[in-house]
Amino acid sequence: MVKLRIENTDFEAPEGSTILDVAMGAGFKIPTLCHKNGMPHYSSCMVCMVKDNRTSNFIPSCSALVQEGMDIDIFGVEVISLRRKALEMLFAEHRAECEAPCRVVCPAGYNIPAMNRLIIEHDLKGAIELCKSEIKSSEILCTDCPGYCENACRRKKVDISVSIRNLKLFIALQIIKSVPDRIVADGRIEKTDHETSGKLNRADRPFTSRIGKLESFELQEWLKECGKEVTRNREISDINSASCESQSCMHCDCRAIDNCRLRELAQDHKIKEKAEKLINSPIVKKMNQNTGLIFENAKCIKCGLCVRLCEDSKEESGLCFINRGFGSIISEPITEDFNNILKSKSNEVIEICPTGALSKFK
Ligand code: SF4
Ligand code: SF4
Ligand code: SF4
Ligand code: FES
Structure with missing residues (x-):
């Protein structure tokens, strides 16, 4: 057995254990990105760094093995600062957006690309459920909004913006049809089950990465996710025209938006992205x-x-x-x-x- 200290507490660990294994086993939380239990070590991200106070060396806890007399610091100022630097280096090359431009500017934060994907698949029920859940948590309806989303829509750089407002209003109409007790005199939806708890607060929004400067040939990469021959519809009358128009969406958002360990760590470590990116x-x-x-x-x-x-x-x-x-x-x-x-x-x-x-x- 090897004797060592972790965060001022004495431990004994079997030879050959990593610092991460022992620390996590003792309930300390060390962030990791390139490590997975049961897989060979690779040690590339460096977000799992800890400091051995005995030698003053910084070491990746996922691959460094425990040694007799180690005195491991997990949460010290220098360690956290190094972790932040490791994350900043990862983001220096990271050219992507967590949230699509249309959603970022939408005062209600509606998940427009997700709605578009459901409409493309003719999943009207799914689109209705998504919009209903969002209307519940927002005080803003598209009927009241001048359409900030369309103004920010990336598709505009290729030809014309996606008819987001009409798509949303088409879905809203289906909600009205399915929930008649919520219609008020002027045809708008009355928010009878209004909830404030889930309301998106712009200040509370989690970390959002920035794409940096986008070359026009790179813009073409987004078109790979669009329907091949899309007939554009400014008027949305049924699910077919809605689906066709939705296919012009370039899906600028990230599918990992709610399931990204990199984003979580950026949020936890209060990382601020720089506009200038390293372009390799x-x-x-x-x-x-x-x-x-x-x-x-x-x-x-x-x-x-x-x-x-x-x-x-x-x-x-x-x-x-x-x-x-x-x-x-x-x-x-x-x-x-x-x-x-x-x-x-x-x-x-x-x-x-x-x-x-x-x-x-x-
Ligand atoms: S970030 Fe994803 S795609 Fe890239 S190396 Fe890691 S697992 Fe593979
Ligand atoms: S969710 Fe993660 S991978 Fe996607 S853009 Fe944001 S930080 Fe990058
Ligand atoms: S192309 Fe789609 S995801 Fe991108 S900004 Fe426009 S509606 Fe949003
Ligand atoms: S988890 Fe990536 S270096 Fe340890």
Whole structure:
């Protein structure tokens, strides 16, 4: 057994244990991004750094093994400052938005891209449920709003903005039809079950990353998620015209918005993103037409978890690193097509990815 101190408390741990194992086992919370129990160490993100007061060295707790006499500091000022720097470095290259521009400017914070995805799939029930839940928690209705969302819509940079207001009003009309007791004289929805508890408060919004400057050829990458031949509809009369118009949405939001460990850590460590970004490679979106898997290089922190997950698979090709140094990126093997990889492991790689770099359309 090895004797050491962690946060001024004495511990004994079996030889070969990592500092992270022992600290977490004792109830201390150390953030990690590139570590997963049961997987080989990679130690690339450095957010799990701790300090050994005995030697004054900073060490990654996920891979450093316990040693006799260590005196580990997890929460000291220097350690937290180093963790913040590690996160800032990850965000220096991170060119993506957690929330779509339309949602950011919407005074009610309506999840417009999610609504669009449901309408594209003709999932009227889902779109109604989403909008009903949001109306409950907001005092603002689209009937009262001049349409800030359409003004901010990224699609405008390609041709014309998505008819967001008309799509929302189309869904609102379906709600009115399904909940007749909520109609008032002028046809507006009366918020009978108004709740303030879930109301989105702009100041409380979690960390939102910024994309930085976007080149016009990079804008084309967003169009990969749009319907191939979209007929634009400024008038929305039924689910077919609504679905068609929704297909012009470029899905600027991040699918990992509520499930991103990187975002959570940025929020916890009060990270402020810089507008200027380190650009090592342009934004690229890859879509696997067979499985629906999407890979966005600009959200990838190169933690290597997806690579390690695929490494032992003999049955199918997975993801790997290509290039060297700062130019290294996650990719399909150079002998493979992105459409032919991860036939069975798509969901697993999405699950293990600590960011929204791997996702599925819906
Ligand atoms: S990967 Fe995480 S931090 Fe980046 S845009 Fe998506 S939710 Fe935000
Ligand atoms: S393209 Fe879609 S997600 Fe992007 S700003 Fe417009 S409505 Fe929102
Ligand atoms: S795609 Fe996700 S899991 Fe794979 S290296 Fe990038 S961030 Fe890590
Ligand atoms: S979790 Fe330890 S270096 Fe990434």
